[in-house]
Amino acid sequence: MFGEIKGLNEECGVFAIWGHKDASQVTYYGLHSLQHRGQEGAGIVVSDGDKLSTHKGLGLVTKAFKEGELEKLQGHAAIGHVRYATSGGGGLLNVQPLLFQSQTSGLALAHNGNIVNANGVKSDLEREGSIFQSTSDTEVIAHLIKRSPHPTLEEQFKDALSTIKGAYALAVLTEDKLMVAMDPNGLRPLSIGRMGDAYVVASETCAFDAVGAVHEREVQPGEIVIIDNDGMRSQLFSKPADRQICSMEYVYFARPDSDVDQINVHTARKSLGKQMAKETPVEADVVTGVPDSSISAAIGFAEQSGIPYELGLIKNRYVGRTFIQPTQELREQGVKMKLSPVRGVVAGKRVVMVDDSIVRGTTSRRIVQLLKDAGALEVHVRITSPPITHPCFYGIDTSTKAELIASTHTTEEMREKMGADSLAFISIDGMLEGIGRSSQDKNCGQCLACFTGNYPTEIYEDTVHPHDKVMNS
Amino acid sequence: MFGEIKGLNEECGVFAIWGHKDASQVTYYGLHSLQHRGQEGAGIVVSDGDKLSTHKGLGLVTKAFKEGELEKLQGHAAIGHVRYATSGGGGLLNVQPLLFQSQTSGLALAHNGNIVNANGVKSDLEREGSIFQSTSDTEVIAHLIKRSPHPTLEEQFKDALSTIKGAYALAVLTEDKLMVAMDPNGLRPLSIGRMGDAYVVASETCAFDAVGAVHEREVQPGEIVIIDNDGMRSQLFSKPADRQICSMEYVYFARPDSDVDQINVHTARKSLGKQMAKETPVEADVVTGVPDSSISAAIGFAEQSGIPYELGLIKNRYVGRTFIQPTQELREQGVKMKLSPVRGVVAGKRVVMVDDSIVRGTTSRRIVQLLKDAGALEVHVRITSPPITHPCFYGIDTSTKAELIASTHTTEEMREKMGADSLAFISIDGMLEGIGRSSQDKNCGQCLACFTGNYPTEIYEDTVHPHDKVMNS
Amino acid sequence: MFGEIKGLNEECGVFAIWGHKDASQVTYYGLHSLQHRGQEGAGIVVSDGDKLSTHKGLGLVTKAFKEGELEKLQGHAAIGHVRYATSGGGGLLNVQPLLFQSQTSGLALAHNGNIVNANGVKSDLEREGSIFQSTSDTEVIAHLIKRSPHPTLEEQFKDALSTIKGAYALAVLTEDKLMVAMDPNGLRPLSIGRMGDAYVVASETCAFDAVGAVHEREVQPGEIVIIDNDGMRSQLFSKPADRQICSMEYVYFARPDSDVDQINVHTARKSLGKQMAKETPVEADVVTGVPDSSISAAIGFAEQSGIPYELGLIKNRYVGRTFIQPTQELREQGVKMKLSPVRGVVAGKRVVMVDDSIVRGTTSRRIVQLLKDAGALEVHVRITSPPITHPCFYGIDTSTKAELIASTHTTEEMREKMGADSLAFISIDGMLEGIGRSSQDKNCGQCLACFTGNYPTEIYEDTVHPHDKVMNS
Amino acid sequence: MFGEIKGLNEECGVFAIWGHKDASQVTYYGLHSLQHRGQEGAGIVVSDGDKLSTHKGLGLVTKAFKEGELEKLQGHAAIGHVRYATSGGGGLLNVQPLLFQSQTSGLALAHNGNIVNANGVKSDLEREGSIFQSTSDTEVIAHLIKRSPHPTLEEQFKDALSTIKGAYALAVLTEDKLMVAMDPNGLRPLSIGRMGDAYVVASETCAFDAVGAVHEREVQPGEIVIIDNDGMRSQLFSKPADRQICSMEYVYFARPDSDVDQINVHTARKSLGKQMAKETPVEADVVTGVPDSSISAAIGFAEQSGIPYELGLIKNRYVGRTFIQPTQELREQGVKMKLSPVRGVVAGKRVVMVDDSIVRGTTSRRIVQLLKDAGALEVHVRITSPPITHPCFYGIDTSTKAELIASTHTTEEMREKMGADSLAFISIDGMLEGIGRSSQDKNCGQCLACFTGNYPTEIYEDTVHPHDKVMNS
Numbered sequence A, B, C, D: 001m002f003g004e005i006k007g008l009n010e011e012c013g014v015f016a017i018w019g020h021k022d023a024s025q026v027t028y029y030g031l032h033s034l035q036h037r038g039q040e041g042a043g044i045v046v047s048d049g050d051k052l053s054t055h056k057g058l059g060l061v062t063k064a065f066k067e068g069e070l071e072k073l074q075g076h077a078a079i080g081h082v083r084y085a086t087s088g089g090g091g092l093l094n095v096q097p098l099l100f101q102s103q104t105s106g107l108a109l110a111h112n113g114n115i116v117n118a119n120g121v122k123s124d125l126e127r128e129g130s131i132f133q134s135t136s137d138t139e140v141i142a143h144l145i146k147r148s149p150h151p152t153l154e155e156q157f158k159d160a161l162s163t164i165k166g167a168y169a170l171a172v173l174t175e176d177k178l179m180v181a182m183d184p185n186g187l188r189p190l191s192i193g194r195m196g197d198a199y200v201v202a203s204e205t206c207a208f209d210a211v212g213a214v215h216e217r218e219v220q221p222g223e224i225v226i227i228d229n230d231g232m233r234s235q236l237f238s239k240p241a242d243r244q245i246c247s248m249e250y251v252y253f254a255r256p257d258s259d260v261d262q263i264n265v266h267t268a269r270k271s272l273g274k275q276m277a278k279e280t281p282v283e284a285d286v287v288t289g290v291p292d293s294s295i296s297a298a299i300g301f302a303e304q305s306g307i308p309y310e311l312g313l314i315k316n317r318y319v320g321r322t323f324i325q326p327t328q329e330l331r332e333q334g335v336k337m338k339l340s341p342v343r344g345v346v347a348g349k350r351v352v353m354v355d356d357s358i359v360r361g362t363t364s365r366r367i368v369q370l371l372k373d374a375g376a377l378e379v380h381v382r383i384t385s386p387p388i389t390h391p392c393f394y395g396i397d398t399s400t401k402a403e404l405i406a407s408t409h410t411t412e413e414m415r416e417k418m419g420a421d422s423l424a425f426i427s428i429d430g431m432l433e434g435i436g437r438s439s440q441d442k443n444c445g446q447c448l449a450c451f452t453g454n455y456p457t458e459i460y461e462d463t464v465h466p467h468d469k470v471m472n473s
């Protein structure tokens, strides 16, 4: 059960380091702490000042890298990438960083996000003679850099970035330079830290804790940061727009121990839970969260409402992709793999079940069923994000609009479908307030497009979902 | 960090089913839900009424069994086993169930526990001509069954059980019979359930939820249950002693969603946390538990004390055995793999850190350090088991007495060593009360040997730790 | 094509060494040179004087043993085994050497051959309380040793051997002794050599060349050889019968570079080819052999007949067990995998095709077809063994009698079935003469049972084929 | 022994098919028969008329492709490639066919050979903005096609070919077209056949026999052949130069059952052996060939000289890349892995040892030693190619000039070094005559550059060895 239900999938995690003699090892540990952002593949490119070397593999970081392979990656600078789980195809060709070797030098790129005008740019490039081995945006960016008429790599990079539109947290490594960049809207998170004398960059600050680094600051919207033997310097490649960081990072993607744009994720989630308890209170006996993403919010809901927080649901921590799926018949007999109710906690109780989001609605329906089968008298579902009614074009693999249940059903219809006794979504304002960023900024500096349809960038007719871009297998 | 620190290791998990046409598949899902009881190896033996077939493999259930292998195991009855993680050696020969084939019939055994007079019995058997391919207790039991002069298998089984002493939850399968047995003290858990017309047996009731079965009752101390085409029948092979179920099943081993001997584990742990808050209260700002085993207790401590419960520590859920260990140098630079502090939660706070047990003390010391490095002002450690001062001979891989820090240090010395601001263990009475079993029974029906040294069975001079029994590689 | 056609399968290869500091490594190279005798699994047990250690694996020696595993096997003495390919089941439990650990010492056995009274002995043992984890003969021998009332291991070994009947080349290792034995009829080959100060034992002398050892002598029928720190000594455990070594070792099994019982295999095969050219000459343009086993014989036929020898058939050397079989449809379109005709050699020619044996006849039929399709005008088949009309009970996996085409068809019928222009088998006398052993001995000291039905040992009603003994998977 | 000695390595094998409903399966069997041309990696691209799909893997064809993967490659046209064994690096990125996906269509290329002006062309392309993911020539060709200003793919292809210089047998697949091409000198073999209505193309004709196809003709020097739904058509893209096919294909690379440019390889090799017996006869007792490549020549030498041909050397057929190398110490004790002498054949004999070529001389020295250690009285080495004194730039991984022993030593010096009693190479004229192509053509239409230094194409200053082109790992 549940194992097969895809909800939201984060696009990727990026890690980079400059100035550490064990650059590839540190990157390995950093990527491991970003593993929740992508489980399909992992790769590292390392520079020893002279040349770039790389290793990539499918699966978890620990599967992709074995002892010997890591040792071969000697150098003082590295970038690494974990790639999200995609059902259809993929294969090693699409695992990042991508590495391009010219006669004289190499260029490696690791990218989290999605370029919305990729198709158009690609057509232009193809007309000029470019050819592509993958359909990834990253390859487009590399072509733009190489084709830029500017004399220095930094200017070529700025030139390339001025052409692309969309969301990107980007790390680029050459033999003698590390460059990172953030899109003008700052849609995806990217932080800078220090590890002794070394510089580190990561999609989430939990990677800094994992490698013993100290968080320094965020990469700003429209900023390029260049790190080389002369140290770190920064410039803007675009007029600073309002930051509009992805709301779902707080609600679902990021790890609770990360600070996303300076706000701790666990704390934000707990506030979301409290906020919900205020907005849509309910009489009940226990509060439970759907693990792992909704534990923090459930704690908050309990604290605010005074209803005790309990472990009402257990997630089997050994569920992975190699699981043999039960047959339909066994499924009907109740065989399940991922979530179990804690019968002793929910039987005979009125249960508040807190979850982070509803995409297609199937998962929620099954959890409600689970709880009722385990004897729950009532199940009240509280969702700590507003209804998701529009697809995301910024690197998140939500379904298409038609598949988003909230775009075609009222809340009451959804409640009925899932068999819950009540169902409530947090309000947009409640979510903004819960996360707690200054209300000075428009939308408190957050992207709300999947709830409102107001996309912070242009959307092109042929804008594609990231998961439609994978072709080789 | 931490990955390498072994504390307690549960011996194994057992699952059995009779009367289901997809017996091996159901066993696969059952074993998967018992995976926390053993990650080194998994095996299934299935009977189709005519012959026994088996498959075993190293590693997690999902690694040991691939689609094709499961399909080959056709039959209506099965027993399965997951084996605990052992550092030294092991190999496929030691993965259970063990299967013995005679000219006319087969005999398969799956065992959780430890036979304390195994060495003596084995010497006797060898003198009579028995030879052994492993050093496991299970092989000893099989020999005793086969050598018994009694005419029927059931009587042979009883005969064998009357010879052995110690702890065992045992499942035995032949072509036409499933037999399960529990040692006279009832040291290890074993439950019976129904899945439609089929009978199921499992070390923990969470396996029943996983396969859609209904929990019926416990296998009683000194009881043999026989299931075959004539249904289920039961008899006692030994004078019923007082039940003395392992206390650590509640404190640490079992899954929170299991009911162990009719008491829900999460609820028991939460009570343990409450009990601690009463016994050794402390002024603090946040309560946090060491995941996953101490979350429930931390919730209880928070509820009782009124101090808010928070996720102060995050456990990386992708840590497994294939991790490349950081070098000493990287470790000193702060690279860690398993646990991260949630800086935003603990920085500038007085933290209560609840954990389940202290074996060698190294893990606790590191967690205290982690929290302090993340800015915790004070760290107050609360342990929901009494000090472990004696080794366990009943299937738990604690260290030898010399390694048990509590057997050689006072609580104050331990506190000092781990750098905590305060340290307290639950009292034995507090633990018994917390778990909540009727105080009519001696020790409320629980084994307390590792806290008191009063072993419920004889202990022989040559009694060995289970982890000293593995030889082949 | 052909890949799926099983003909004869040798049972196993045995290697042993005493007194070499890299005993396990040498055994690895020795087993590798015996790989043609068994590809299903390989194992080594090593003694360091104190204890026995083992590693086993499925597949080729190079797959079963990886660098690290070999290094762990430290000691000065070792026995090793390669196991034959079996279609049905098998698994790691059946890979040899088998290792039995008692409280005080270990016992490891590696065996090539087949015990014809295994079932009876096993029944007796089971009545006395023995239990078996496999159905292999080797386990029976171990039980007999352990149950022997005699005081010393050597006497126990002799005692055990006096109970069993059949074919065996056997190596037994304990912590401080290596013992090898040959059945009273000397049915299987086993040779002794020296490698510096060390003693080596192997199924074929090609293993001595592979490890740089010097061949010394054969283990004699009914002989036990004991090697320990006092050196080597020998005794007879049975009245010496006439040696009756397996004829098929010369015809098919052994490697051309081995000397089997002092006769070089290539030379013997070449003589068989010459003999055939004398017995059943034919007018033709080219002689070709079916690679690899019949190359030597084809060279001999060519030399004797004056017809030029050519490579008329090529065997793809990358065919292994992981090959994806062509569909029936592709097969009909001519897709083949193992053998190809050399069109330039056979087109428009009258071809003599020499092969070693005919079991079911399917392979020969297909090769004739191949050659005709490639343009051969005539195909004359010459088989360097007499018609195989009876099953082998001495360790060779021939089919049952019903499947042996020669037991139900005349030579003319077979010729017709396979579409050959002529077909001839060597005569029994011709074969004996070709191999060239002294005609003083009965049958020149060779077993002829599969051609004549006169078995050199008793055959019991329940004598089983070795391939029917494998049960676990 | 020997395992580690690299001599010559063929670059690759190419297979293509158009018009067969099981195109990928047939390609799999075709590649399998070309496996001797490359064991490092294998790949297939298939077209279903609409889109291209691909799968690649490292290792042998049977390892790279598993059942499921082949099934996913549905289509009526395919190209496939096997890649040669390279010691240094490589990895999946360098496995062919390379596949390039544009917005509207795909382009796949499989290439055997080497482009001598690749560096220069690449520099030009990079100046115009091309970027490269590998350093393979094939990527250069793809860029040239895409950048060609011509309107049709065929013209673009011709345009690209007019830019490159060197050796190439090339197959290009798009959704609706298969194109193959041969360099103007026809340096590498490439043949066309029919399989029912389907067209097949392969590096060697043995692939046609393997799939049941009929050989039709060679792709001519400077010819492009286009196959699509309108059938097959051909054109010349370059003024036809004299064909100069690689001599070493006859001497060493190709399979004996292949016809290379209409001459059967076994027959050619046998003639080379006869020719040698005429040029440099010797008194001896036996003739033996180094398996597998020199068996045919040894047969020829024997036939011509009247000295009997024997199997004097056996090659272990299980030697692969996973072998654990013996330590230096074991090597000195005589442990060897690949070749064994047949003691019974060579002991006390004067032996003629026929081999195909001498690159660094180490292998020959060891074989001479082997034979002498096995008792050979004299060893006379006969080499069926002239001394290799110059590197090959056409796709063969010979060593650099300095490593070629014949470029720095006289024949007498080489003989002395290898400890042979005599050593002779075939003469250039003898080789040309032996292979038997019409002497009308210059050099009988063969490349002789590695013997003479007269390269059939320009050689650029920066011409690189193919094995220096692999970078990613």
Ligand SMILES: Nc1ncnc2c1ncn2[C@@H]1O[C@H](COP(=O)(O)OP(=O)(O)O)[C@@H](O)[C@H]1O
Pocket (backbone or CB within 6 Å): A007, A036, A252, A253, A254, A255, A256, A290, A291, A292, A293, A294, B314, B315, B316, B317
């Ligand atoms: N070790 C961890 N402990 C707690 N939460 C985690 C941990 N790792 C990841 N998370 C959170 O869990 C989220 C994944 O949510 P979860 O509910 O477990 O998965 P899903 O809903 O996809 O099955 C992550 O994006 C992150 O917020």
Ligand SMILES: Nc1ncnc2c1ncn2[C@@H]1O[C@H](COP(=O)(O)OP(=O)(O)O)[C@@H](O)[C@H]1O
Pocket (backbone or CB within 6 Å): A314, A315, A316, A317, B007, B036, B252, B253, B254, B255, B256, B290, B291, B292, B293, B294
């Ligand atoms: N999916 C789960 N959710 C919560 N708790 C679990 C889960 N699976 C196992 N547990 C509990 O966690 C215990 C293991 O404790 P944990 O602290 O995670 O490991 P360790 O201390 O060995 O690193 C188990 O024995 C069980 O009580």
Ligand SMILES: Nc1ncnc2c1ncn2[C@@H]1O[C@H](COP(=O)(O)OP(=O)(O)O)[C@@H](O)[C@H]1O
Pocket (backbone or CB within 6 Å): C007, C036, C252, C253, C254, C255, C256, C290, C291, C292, C293, C294, D314, D315, D316, D317
């Ligand atoms: N490296 C080798 N060279 C030549 N002959 C070999 C070699 N290895 C094994 N043999 C011989 O080939 C026999 C196997 O015969 P073969 O015809 O190749 O296989 P099959 O008939 O089973 O397909 C071996 O038993 C042995 O006599």
Ligand SMILES: Nc1ncnc2c1ncn2[C@@H]1O[C@H](COP(=O)(O)OP(=O)(O)O)[C@@H](O)[C@H]1O
Pocket (backbone or CB within 6 Å): C314, C315, C316, C317, D007, D036, D252, D253, D254, D255, D256, D290, D291, D292, D293, D294
């Ligand atoms: N199945 C086969 N039978 C005979 N010859 C083969 C076979 N496969 C390949 N060959 C020939 O053997 C050559 C390889 O030569 P070989 O001497 O075996 O290898 P190496 O010298 O590289 O060790 C091939 O290029 C081909 O000519």
Ligand code: SF4
Pocket (backbone or CB within 6 Å): A187, A245, A246, A247, A248, A249, A391, A392, A393, A394, A395, A396, A447, A448, A449, A450, A451
């Ligand atoms: S549309 Fe939604 S998921 Fe996408 S970036 Fe915006 S908030 Fe995040």
Ligand code: SF4
Pocket (backbone or CB within 6 Å): B187, B245, B246, B247, B248, B249, B391, B392, B393, B394, B395, B396, B447, B448, B449, B450, B451
């Ligand atoms: S000694 Fe401790 S761990 Fe062992 S069974 Fe008793 S309570 Fe459990």
Ligand code: SF4
Pocket (backbone or CB within 6 Å): C187, C245, C246, C247, C248, C249, C391, C392, C393, C394, C395, C396, C447, C448, C449, C450, C451
């Ligand atoms: S019966 Fe045949 S195969 Fe068996 S041992 Fe005798 S000769 Fe050999």
Ligand code: SF4
Pocket (backbone or CB within 6 Å): D187, D245, D246, D247, D248, D249, D391, D392, D393, D394, D395, D396, D447, D448, D449, D450, D451
């Ligand atoms: S140089 Fe030698 S190896 Fe290279 S193509 Fe010419 S003949 Fe062949």
Ligand SMILES: [Mg+2]
Pocket (backbone or CB within 6 Å): A290, A291, A292, A293, A294, A356
């Ligand atoms: Mg979730």
Ligand SMILES: [Mg+2]
Pocket (backbone or CB within 6 Å): B290, B291, B292, B293, B294, B356
């Ligand atoms: Mg714990």
Ligand SMILES: [Mg+2]
Pocket (backbone or CB within 6 Å): C290, C291, C292, C293, C294, C356
């Ligand atoms: Mg054969």
Ligand SMILES: [Mg+2]
Pocket (backbone or CB within 6 Å): D290, D291, D292, D293, D294, D356
């Ligand atoms: Mg060779």
